[in-house]
Amino acid sequence: MLREQNICQKCGSLRIGNSLRCSSCNNLISVTPIHGPSKSDITLTSMWSLRDFLPDYTNPVSLHEGNTPILKVKNLNNLLGLGLKLEFRNPTGSFRDRASSLIISDAVKKKSSQVIGASTGSFSISLSAYAAKAGIKSLNVIPQNLELSKIEQMKVYGSKVIELSDSVEESIAEAQRLSNEANTYLATPENNILAIEGQKTLGLEIALQKEFFDALIIPRGSGSLIYSIYRGLEDALASGWIEELPRIYAISLEKTKSAYMAESLEIEQPFLLEEVRETIKFSKGKEIEIDAQQMIEEALNLSKREGLFIEPASASVLAAADELVKEEEINPEHSVAILSGSGFNALNIYATHLRDKRKVVWGLSESSTTKFEILNLISEGKSTYGISIWESLGRAKSKQSIYQHLNELQKKGLIVLSEKDTKIKAFKVTKKGFETIEKMRNLIDFL
Template identity: 30%
Template sequence: MTILRCTRCSAIYERNPPQFQCEKCGNLLEYTYDFEEAGNFEFTGPFGFWRYRQLLPEVGTLATLGEGGTPLHKAERLAEEMRLKVLYLKDETRNPTNSFRDRCAALMVSNALDLKHDNVICASNGNLGASLAAYCAKSGLICHVIVPKIVDMGKLAQMLIYDAIIEEHGEAVDDALKRARSLQNETGWYQATAELNPLAIESQKTIAFEIAEQFGVPDWFIVSMGSGGTTYSIWKGFKELKTLGKIDDLPRMVGVQARGCAPIVKAHEENKPEPTVVQKPVTHALAILVGNPLNGILALQALKESRGIAISVPDAEIIAAEQEIARLEGIFAEPASSATIAGLKKLAQQNIITQEDKVVCLITGSGLKATDVLQSLTKKRKTAILGLELSTKGKILRILSRKDAYGYGLWKKLGKTMTRGAIYQHLNELARKGIVITYEKSGRKYFKITARGKQILRSIDELKTLL
């Protein structure tokens, strides 16, 4: 049986719906298990995410696109360059939408289906939004993604093609996160922001489970840190395996951040329990551009418990590492994941990680989603396409294309972001142009998209493919 428990004061909460914050002390909640009850079980089923279902919070309906079970590459050429004997890359680019976040989406969308939600919301600077959009599409749910102003083009393209409703909010993901919280409070939508749903941490620990089966326990496990959740997930995974008697040792964790955005590294260096918030964070590695990491406390705990290291690297070294991973190992990693190799290089040069040490680096997502080159090439188009998608009329059509709705229902589905009067004005204009029609049912005026309206929506979708 799973328990949802406070990481600080141990207060216990209902398992569902997943809440992230303790009402008593304000600290983060996490899922834990009765390991004695789990006893002496073996993992069963094909090598993939759901093989570890017994060590995940219970779900009834499975939302799956074939996530997990990703390869662990022996990186011999890269290792030689750094004079290391054993270096592995855990290649999470091989997931269905090319990032580790597919594990989160699989578990959270399964949970949303169990709890009978129609709408899922998340704040994301890319990968999670892309994953959720795909899993929601597969499950017939509506996915709302709040993205910050700066977002990787490839990830935005994925959200668009998977039919998510996208809203741009704030400069960095920290602002988007606040918006996702307030929208959830207003609408009751399923909250799937990684930092606001403890299922995210649970889902990602399966990366540790897979590595333990593929290779065993490395001496060092290197991850890049944005919110810090992934660092903690991996550590939690290894610790659970040890509690279960499946492994004897634990790895030392290394957390890497970009020099221009290193709130967790700074706190670790100063031996503080909480991240040092960075007001104006900068890095090209957008997936780890988080000034106020909400899981920072947990990451710092993992670093401390594992006698780990936190290190920051400049963007130039991250970009050089990205090219090196591609050139020497045939893997196109996104900048955030490449930071792990840049960090490893430093630690190897300083002889902190030695020749004999066995090292695993986590490659979280594909570089195809994140290239700066792509972004600068398509910047203009982003504005044009997002403009269409973000217009209220576009959103109304998107919702009506799924199901007829009445005015109040539409207003709720749009997140109550404007007055109801404004919605009716849009609806009337759409009706005048023959894009929607109305009819009466149970005393309510329903709106329905016309063939013409559908055609317009198709044109918007065709435009998207021009990306």
């Protein structure tokens, strides 16, 4: 079990609490693999069925997370037999519920009245839900360009939300500052070893559920999921559940103009990048980059063929598995792909992609709705110039009509030319424009 105090294996400094890295040398704190009970002694009903591998909490805060199924692909001919670990079946739709259950249990044990977190969405949604279950307050610091559907979910669970940064790295730094200032529990997974220990149960579950596997295909993101699963597999190996560690394939986002459509993979500085690279090298796997547009196509195909609705970032593993099968590098029957998040966390992205199914707000002309969508794209920094906006809107309108809308928005004082980029005619939203967006969102909420 995880101890409250541990010694850094690199410099020998004493670690106190839940720090993920040593305060003296910044070395990643790791827990020695745990020799637990035999597989036959485990009856898996939730993550907490694996409490022999977890810190001891008498009354854990749980929404029955974990014990997600592994389904075999039946209708995708190129991937027949591939195991799909359905992590989006967790209570709030992602693997992050495993981390939140452990972190909030710890916060309750320490009698914390509030937790502060930061993420690209899924963890903050999860943290908000588990804090609500425990009866404590939550505050989440998030990037300004986050999907509106994710932000609203946090608020539904009663969380206070602060949007004040351009990247998740800035959000994490601000959460750290606020936590230090108010002496409040910092729940951000990048700073808390309990996130790794909770999420490692995913690896343990795979070892219980799958008789034999020699390859895992995992979205990379910050690196937290990959490192966590590997930690669980180390415990499984030490407990005699598996004979050897599988190859790890880390799937990351290709840097293209459509990258914003896979927010949970769009991280400039993955905080466990070096550890993930070492894991990949040690396991004889590799990292594969996938374009966000391809992820969306794979996600939609999975919905239509297998009845599973996942977010674009999750579908990265399907595109990668397809490549690996074609290269004869993996056998689908002996491989498991992690579907990490629900498609309900990316409804706006799918709505934009499926332009023939677009929603027009009652009482507004289609032209007004298009202007509102253009304002949103510019305000979120996802598309700031004509061609980019045209592509983001699915190329359903003519380029000329897009430029006409931009001219009209400019005349109304809702957007102005950006001074940051002189090479292209880029726009930014004015104060009046942001006020208009807020009023429109309130109108949509009312309707």
